[in-house]
Amino acid sequence: MLLCEYSWAVVTENSSVLEMLESLGKAWEPARKAGVIGPQSVESLNDHASGFIISEWKNLSQGHFVDLGTGAGIPGILLAISLPTSRWVLIDASQRRCKFASVAVDALNLNDRVCVRHMRIGQFARLREARERFDGATARLFGPAAELAECGLPLLKIGAAMVVSVSENTEKQWKQKDLPVKTGCEVVSDWSTPQGNFIAIKRVLSAPETLPRRAAARRRLPLI
Numbered sequence: 197m198l199l200c201e202y203s204w205a206v207v208t209e210n211s212s213v214l215e216m217l218e219s220l221g222k223a224w225e226p227a228r229k230a231g232v233i234g235p236q237s238v239e240s241l242n243d244h245a246s247g248f249i250i251s252e253w254k255n256l257s258q259g260h261f262v263d264l265g266t267g268a269g270i271p272g273i274l275l276a277i278s279l280p281t282s283r284w285v286l287i288d289a290s291q292r293r294c295k296f297a298s299v300a301v302d303a304l305n306l307n308d309r310v311c312v313r314h315m316r317i318g319q320f321a322r323l324r325e326a327r328e329r330f331d332g333a334t335a336r337l338f339g340p341a342a343e344l345a346e347c348g349l350p351l352l353k354i355g356a357a358m359v360v361s362v363s364e365n366t367e368k369q370w371k372q373k374d375l376p377v378k379t380g381c382e383v384v385s386d387w388s389t390p391q392g393n394f395i396a397i398k399r400v401l402s403a404p405e406t407l408p409r410r411a412a413a414r415r416r417l418p419l420i
């Protein structure tokens with residue numbers, strides 16, 4: 197089973213970024229009315245999304261990324277616009293939210309390089325074709341850091357990084373000393389923008405074969 201089927205021998209953008217953001221704002225109106233997206237403007241959301249972009253991603257040709265807990269497509273769709281040669285898989289456990297994300301992808305004609313998958317990331321990380329497959333990952337408002345570490349980090353290639361928007365508390369959780377031993381990844385940088393705080397966690401060793409554990413084991417003994 198393929199993660200996604202892309203058909204994009206030549207990447208072209210028929211609309212300017214501003215036009216795409218305007219179209220995205222219209223496409224997200226149903227999600228706003230449903231409470232899936234808050235009151236922030238598309239421009240504000242885009243400013244926050246720009247904080248996820250690390251220098252290595254700008255230099256990738258056709259980089260393959262995954263947005264974890266994407267909801268209606270934040271920040272994945274916004275980053276697909278900002279990185280016009282990137283490919284994205286947007287993952288969310290809620291079928292309803294995935295439908296909102298799919299509507300937005302369709303509205304922007306991004307189906308050639310962005311796909312939406314309705315799946316829990318623990319299931320996704322156990323797929324052979326997903327494990328250590330991605331050049332980068334993002335997560336915004338995902339939830340417990342332990343769940344994201346166990347299920348999200350195994351998706352990264354060696355040398356690839358996951359960028360996470362963090363609070364003061366979740367940043368401390370990520371910076372535990374035993375993270376490299378448990379996951380093969382380490383926190384390599386942290387930074388702030390006017391819109392939020394971010395950290396980058398890079399894969400330095402192969403992912404332990406035991407990760408991710410089953411959901412019951414993760415709940416019983418969180419990884420970090």
